[in-house]
Amino acid sequence: MRSDYILPIFLFFVLLLLQSTLVNLISISGIVPDLILILLVYYSIKNNQIFGMVLGFIFGLLFDLITGSLLGSSIISKTVCGFTAGYFSNENKRELYLNSYAFPLIVLLCGIIDSFVYSFFSSSNLNSSFVFLMMQQGVFPGVYTAGISLIVLFFRPKRSMR
């Protein structure tokens, strides 16, 4: 395994620990931010699309194994997210995306995709309308995650984090 993956995977465990213990305390109507997604988007932009996809796959696999959710559901959603975030990994604009308010917007986009793919894939509720499903399980968690991702802008290390 490339050494580039070691730090993100270590941070994954730290954030998963926070996610499963502290984050539930700030849930709004059962909707919670996805800290792991923020980490994934950060590293996907920081490196490149392939790195993002592979990291998304690893995060999804670990997440599915640890939380007991359907094996494969997070793998697919996080891989797609890594792919999407990787589109913004342009060498010329990388720093701009990571240091500006574009970052929460990318997290929002990825959050919507992640929540939607995950919930749709894990079990689709055909009784709910598509728009409702999109709002309830895609947009709201995505907005909350994007809001939390603003923290990254303020606390982002000045030196490169690899």
Add this chain to the structure above:
Amino acid sequence: MFRFISNIWGNFKEYFILAFLLILGLVLVSFNQKPGVKTVRAMAFGTFASVSSLVNDVIGISQIKTENSQLKEKNAELMLQLNKLREFGIENEELKGLLKLKDTVKYPLIPATIVAKSFSTSQNTVTLHGGNSSGIKPGMPVINDQGLIGIVYSTSDDYSIARTLRNRDLKLTVKDERSRIDGIMKWNGDDLVMVDVPKTYDIKPGDRIITSELSSLISIPVPIGVVMELSKVETGIFNEVRVKPLVNFAKAANVYVIGIIESKQKNQLELNFFNRK
């Protein structure tokens, strides 16, 4: 030819890798029930849960004070209720003696602590500190003082994962406590609902919903929730009954696992999806 393939790969490698990873993900979906995957999963969540239980203990200290005062109040209420029940118990024993009946039903309760909660709205699970070594097995119901929380899904030596009522993969046979009408209850992503309930059935808002004796998972009556409303389905002959769970899943911390195992013969006969040993 090689140059052509090399060009294709160079231009579209991201898409090839994406397709490969997605296919791999889809293949893994079919491995969910494989014993090897279950073993790896048990090891993974067991290791992680031991760490998260430490963090949870630290967080829990700040909540203990509030919980303590609440528990004292509840204790006083329960003491009064207990007094009443003692009276009823004595009376009951006397009456049973008269009828020559014996109360043989006892439910062993295994205490456990929730050390982690998943945040998925569709596949809500909780990780419990308590596993095979405490006698917890897959399929056992998890309760607290308010009612049913879920069912144990997977266990390791010291930890177990339970699917809560807010998990789409958990479907239960339940009944209306007042009218004794049975139905299938599931989580639709937003609410607990009893599905395909004929409109002519006598179910009203405010009715308590408990587990049905017909259930192959939990055949003892455990409270689940209260009927909130009946959906207004214009067409068809079925209603959807929205149920408000009695348990506050966000606040649940200390739970009990009911150590009951349904009859193996009955399970095999009913093709229950939990293979209890």
